[in-house]
Amino acid sequence: MRVPLITTDFLDRASFAFGATTATIDEPDQPAKPVDTTTYAEMATRVRAWQAGFDALGIGEGERVAVVSHNSARMLELLHALPGSGRICVPVNFRLRPDEVKFIVEHSGASALFVDPELSLDDVTARHRFTLGEESESLLRFDVEPRPWSAPSEDATATINYTSGTTARPKGVQLTHRNIWLNAVTFAMHTRAWEGDVYMHVLPMFHCNGWGMPFGLAGLGVPQVVLRKVDGTEILRRVRDHGVTLMCGAPAVWNAVLDAAAEWDGEIPGRDRVRIVCAGAPPPSRTIQRVTEELGWEFLQIYGLTETAPLLTFNRAQPGPSGEEKAKKQSRAGAPALGAQLRISDTGEVLARSNVVMEGYWENPESTADAIEDGWFRTGDGGYFDDDGYLTISDRKKDVIITGGENVSSIEVEDCLFSHPAVAEVAVIGVPHEKWGETIKALVVTSAEVTEAELIKHCKERLAGYKAPTSIEFRDSIPRTATGKIQKFKLREPYWAGRDRGVN
Incomplete structure (x- = not known):
């Protein structure tokens, strides 16, 4: 017997086995009226009401619906409602500039667009457009x-998640129901998720569908607390008030919590109870050691990409006394996750085979062919395996910088700087940063007088804020190979000297 693995399985089980259990506790401090705290039975009812509303709008199976929002209960519901009815959800990074969001909405061919009320996206339109809150509630049909999905298929595209890559334009990653289903189950298994957990959405839900946590945890009946904006003190408060046991996030999030803990009055909440999952970039081993010693929280490291749904490796601390050496081992990407096959190419690139690898890039067969070669997905990251089989990411072969958990295309930043009339030559690289993991540095050759502040301002006016350089270094020339190529790894070397890898 072969039954398709589709995302509805998770909420169906939750409403059947955990109907009376709290499902979502929405963010109370938001511009829209929060969704009332719901049980899983009530959440399932609301999801069906969303689907009936899409039926009434005439949005059919296979059509795309874009959602640009901070974390919210409504976004969580749409992650279930759209794929679960054969439609495709397009979660969009709310930090992007309006022109970037417009490109994604148009490139995906979205029939409908849902926008957080705090965002200024007046020029971004679709056939149907709703502001999340009172306006979007009018769509729900109770x-x-x-209408049931006519022919459920695990190979159907469930979501299209746009990611910054090595080009100026983002690429739409097509994740199938099978990708999402298997990632959700293996993620839940590796994090030891169970019915007694309480999860808090610290990680933005647009990041690869919240790394699959909205699905896997629904299947286990886990209450899900929604956090709209990262704030270290607020995270500690909600861990205390809601009994949170599990969270995911980038290194910068846990640095914010450590800073807040230094000012926290009383015992740190969640000690010996909370598990945190970290990805985006491995934090310094000192940060890991502080999490375990100062907060008393268990630190879990993973590695993956949007193109892999995302889980590829998992790293949990091995038994033994805590300390610097133990923390250093935890900063590795980890051992292959269940079902993931990894190897290192002749050029040192990490390659992956798994059921969580994407179907392809939306309407971009050339990039798909470049990314998946001979049945292996090219991660664009350089790495190596230790003697115990654990993967360490040592370099980034793609022109991508990960800062605060967000991917930034160095080529996009270079293009922006080139648009300034005083810039004759530029190379953008990632350099280490204690808080953000990496930060963006531009090496610039000028043809006219210009200041560092002017160039940074130029970028901030044209790019999302997190993509702008934090520093400019003026140079007389930028070294190139005999064929005219810039070797970024050589430009990065002085800034990463004394470290055992060239990424942070």
Whole structure:
């Protein structure tokens, strides 16, 4: 017997086995009226009402619906409602500039667009456009049952997640129901998720569908607390008030919590109870050691990409006394996750085979062919395996910088700087940063007088804020090979000297 693995399985089980259990506790401090705290039975009812509303709008199976929002209960519901009815959800990074969001909405061919009320996206349109909150609530139809998905298929595209890559334009990663289903189950297994957990959405839900946590944890009936904006003190408060046991996030999030803990009055909440999952970039081993010693929280490291749904490796601390050496081992990407096959190419690139690898890039067969070669996905990261089989990411072969958990295309930043009339030559690289993991540095050759502040301002006016350089270094020339190529790894070397790898 072969039954398709589709995302509805998770909420269906939750409403059946955990109908009376709290499902979502929405962010109370938001511009829209929060969704009332719901049980899983009530959440399933609301999801069906969303689907019936899409039926009434005439949005059919296979059509795309874009959602640009901070974390919210409504976004969580749409992650279930859209794929679960054969439609495709397009979660969009709310930190992007309006022109970038417009490109994604148009490139995906979205029939409908949902926008957080705090965002200024007046020029971004679709056939149907709703502001999340009172306006979007009018769409929900509780009086009729939605049309069932005519032919559920695990190979159907469930979401398209746009990611910054080595080009100026983002690429749409097509994740299938099978990708999402298997990632959700293996992620939950590796994090030891169970019915007694309480999860807090610290990680933005647009990041690869919250790394699959909205699905896997629903299947286990886990209450899900929604955090709209990262704040270290607020994270500690909600860990205390809601009994949170599990969270995911980038290194910068846990640095914010450590800073807040230094000012926290009383015992740190969640000691010996909370597990945190870190990805985006491995933090310094000192940060890991501080999390375990100062907060008393268990630190879990993973590695993956949007193109892999995302889980490829998992790293949990091995038994033994804590300390610097133990923390250093935890900063590695980890051992292959269940079902993931990894190897290192002749050029040192990490290659992956797994059921969580994407179907391809939306309407971009050339990039798909470049990324998946002979049945292996090219991660664009350089790495090596230790003697115990654990993967360490040592370099980034793609022109991508990861700062605060966000991917930034160095080529996009270079293009922006080139648009300034005083810039004759530029190379953008990632350099180590204690808080953000990496930060963006531009090496610039000028043809006219210009200041560092002017160039940074130029970028901030044209790019999302997190993509702008934090420093400019003026040079007389930028070294190139005999064929005219810039070797970024050589430009990065002085800034990463004394470290055992060239990424942070």
